[in-house]
Structures are given as structure tokens and as C-alpha cells.
Amino acid sequence: MFKFKTPSDKTLEIMSEVAKGNCEKNYEESCIAKIRDLTRKEHVKMTSSGNNSIFIALASIEGDVIIPDQGGWHGFKQIGKFLNKNIISLKTNMGLINTDYLDELKFKENSALIFTSFAGYTAEQDIESIIKYCQENEIITIEDASAGVGDSKKMLGCESDIILASTGSPKMINVGSGGFIASNDDETFSNSKVPQKLSKPNEIICSGIDNELDNVKSNLELSLNATDYVKKHIHNTIHSNKRGVNVIIPHDNAKSICWDLKKTLTTTKSGFITTCPNYNRVKQKAICVEIKNLDYNCLKKENLKIIIDAVNSQLQV
Structure with a gap:
């Protein structure tokens, strides 16, 4: 049986101590300082979720909101419509x-x-070309870096105009709740x-995020290497030559195969085998092996x- 990703023991211990009132450190300020360093952005706000971070980002946009036709996050469209974008x-x-x-x-x-x-958690975007094009055409770039924060190549999670992330489960910064948004x-x-x-x-959530931030670079690298293998x-x-944190295999019989795999590859909590079509992954029949969902x-x-x-x-078969 595989173990579903949860916050580290140290993270849970720190959060428990803060919940008991044993808190002398300003964890929000500490989080902001670390996120500034990771994202290279001057202004950082902590939020209660990734969707709230998206809400704040899209509320700042006066023009249209351009979203990918697949491989994004369904909240992009839902929140954009709510804001009448x-x-x-x-x-x-x-x-x-x-x-x-x-x-x-x-x-x-x-x-x-x-x-x-x-894209769909399975293939890194060509950030360099995206940023170059958007700067030349005065398009604001908003990057959901929930899986890109701490990238050792120093490209993902720092080059876009606005960087946001969820720190819910099972993200790279894995606390079960929370998020942030950063911009210059x-x-x-x-x-x-x-x-x-x-x-x-x-402060409890901030204390967890603060500790998880210390390990995000190594955890992302571990996830990338495992997925590549x-x-x-x-x-x-799909996108076999691209870095990512999950594996997507197109197949006409995806639903049946996923059902059988879930019975074989069991986990302690939620599963790590999912089925497409799914806007958040790809809009065709496929099997997803969510490496990012597994304990390190x-x-x-x-x-x-x-x-x-x-x-x-x-x-x-």
C-alpha cells in the first residue's frame, strides 16, 4: 500500500505547538520573507487557499482573461466568470x-x-518564450505555481508578473490549507x-507553510526525478520529454484500466490514479498517475x- 502525501511530521508538530499557544515567532512574516526569495517578488500576501489567490489576481485585471483550453485549473474560468471577466x-x-x-x-x-x-501537472511550460511574447505584447502573466515553486532551474514560479500558489493537499508546499500571491x-x-x-x-497555517517552504526545493526535485523515471x-x-510531476497515458479504455489500477495500487487515503478527459489534465481519454500525490x-x-x-x-491486456 502506498502512502498518500501528508504534511511532514515536523510540520505537524510545529502546527500543533502553535495551536496550543506556544508561539513566539511571527510565522506570517517568516513565510513572506521566504516566498519573496523563492519568487523574486517584492510584494507577497498570504491567503487561505489557492482559489483565493486566483480571485485576488484576476480582480486586478482590467482587460480580458486568457486561459488554456486544457491543462490548467477549472478555478481560472469559474472565478473569472464570477468577477465578470x-x-x-x-x-x-x-x-x-x-x-x-x-x-x-x-x-x-x-x-x-x-x-x-x-500543463496538466505533466509538462513544464516554456516560461521563457511565454514571458518574452507577453512582455512584447503587453499581456500580464499570472502563473499558478502550486507545483512550480522552488524550481532549481530558476524559471518556474518566479518569472511571471504574478505568482500564486495553493498550499493545500497534496501540493509541493503541503499543509492542507492556505496559499499565497506575489507580485512586484x-x-x-x-x-x-x-x-x-x-x-x-x-498563524497555525502560516507556521506549517513556513516549515514546508524549507524543503520545497528538494521535494520538487525528488518529485520531478521520480516522474521522469x-x-x-x-x-x-504525453509530453514524455518534459519535466512534470505526474504521468499521463492516453488510452481508449482508460476508465476500465484506471478502475483496475486503483484496486492494485492502493493508498492510505485518496488515490493517485485518475481518469481523463479532465480540463485540469487533458481533454482526451487517458490514465493519470499522480506522482505528486505520493508521500516522498x-x-x-x-x-x-x-x-x-x-x-x-x-x-x-
Whole structure:
């Protein structure tokens, strides 16, 4: 049985002590300082969830909101519509943004492109080309870096105009609740004073985030390496040559295969085998192996080989 990712023992211990009132440290300030360093952004706000971070970001946009046609997060569209923003869908290569397709769109001034660091969690976006194009065309970039924070290549989670993330479960910063938003432009926060106050996390959550931030770089690297290993040993994965934190395998019989895999690859809590079509992944029939959902102790080669053998066995049936 595989263990579903939970906050580390040290994180839970710190949160417990803060809940008991044993708190001398200002954890919110500590979180902000660490996030400034990771994102290279001057202004940081802690929030109660990733969706609240998205709300704050989109509230600052005066023009249209451009979202990928798949491989993003369903909250982009839901929150954008709630804020009465005009939503424009961008054609992608199974979630990966191609700036040539942006040339085909018509949008207002002060519009924004919102996307995730990894398309469908399985393939890193070409941040360099996206940023270059958007800067030349005065498009604001909003990056949901829930899975990209702490990238050792120093590209994901820091180059976009606005960086936001969820620190819920099972994210890279894994506390079960909370989030943040960061920007070099203080005006990002001027249109959402009330939501910011309503979505401010308590000190218990901030203490957990603070500790998880210390390990986010190594945890992301471990997840990327584990996913790469699995991708190399399963045939026909989507974006097989791209870094990511899950593995997606297209298959016409995906639903049945996923059902069988869930019975074989069991976990202590929620599962790590999911089914497509799914806007948050890809909009075609596929099997998703969510490596990001697993406890880091499960990412050893002997465990990954069990996953590989189980998947390959089902694909050959």
C-alpha cells in the first residue's frame, strides 16, 4: 500500500505547538520573507487557499482573461466568470502554450494570461518564450505555481508578473490549507482589499507553510526525478520529454484500466490514479498517475517499479 502525501511530521508538530499557544515567532512574516526569495517578488500576501489567490489576481485585471483550453485549473474560468471577466480560451498543445496561437486572438488592453507552471501537472511550460511574447505584447502573466515553486532551474514560479500558489493537499508546499500571491506591482492588490482580509490564513497555517517552504526545493526535485523515471519506463506517455510531476497515458479504455489500477495500487487515503478527459489534465481519454500525490518516502525506485509494472501490465491486456 502506498502512502498518500501528508504534511511532514515536523510540520505537524510545529502546527500543533502553535495551536496550543506556544508561539513566539511571527510565522506570517517568516513565510513572506521566504516566498519573496523563492519568487523574486517584492510584494507577497498570504491567503487561505489557492482559489483565493486566483480571485485576488484576476480582480486586478482590467482587460480580458486568457486561459488554456486544457491543462490548467477549472478555478481560472469559474472565478473569472464570477468577477465578470471576459474569458478567452487559448488553443494549446495538450496544455502546453504555443505563443503562435496567441497571435490568433483578439483581446483588450491590460489583459492577462493565466496558466499553471506544468500543463496538466505533466509538462513544464516554456516560461521563457511565454514571458518574452507577453512582455512584447503587453499581456500580464499570472502563473499558478502550486507545483512550480522552488524550481532549481530558476524559471518556474518566479518569472511571471504574478505568482500564486495553493498550499493545500497534496501540493509541493503541503499543509492542507492556505496559499499565497506575489507580485512586484503593489497595484495587483489595490482592487481586492476586502477579499484579502477575508482570506487571510491564521498563524497555525502560516507556521506549517513556513516549515514546508524549507524543503520545497528538494521535494520538487525528488518529485520531478521520480516522474521522469516512470515516464521513461511506460510507453506512449504525453509530453514524455518534459519535466512534470505526474504521468499521463492516453488510452481508449482508460476508465476500465484506471478502475483496475486503483484496486492494485492502493493508498492510505485518496488515490493517485485518475481518469481523463479532465480540463485540469487533458481533454482526451487517458490514465493519470499522480506522482505528486505520493508521500516522498514512496518515491524510491522499488516503489516506482511496482507502479510501472502495474501500469504496463494493464496496458498490455
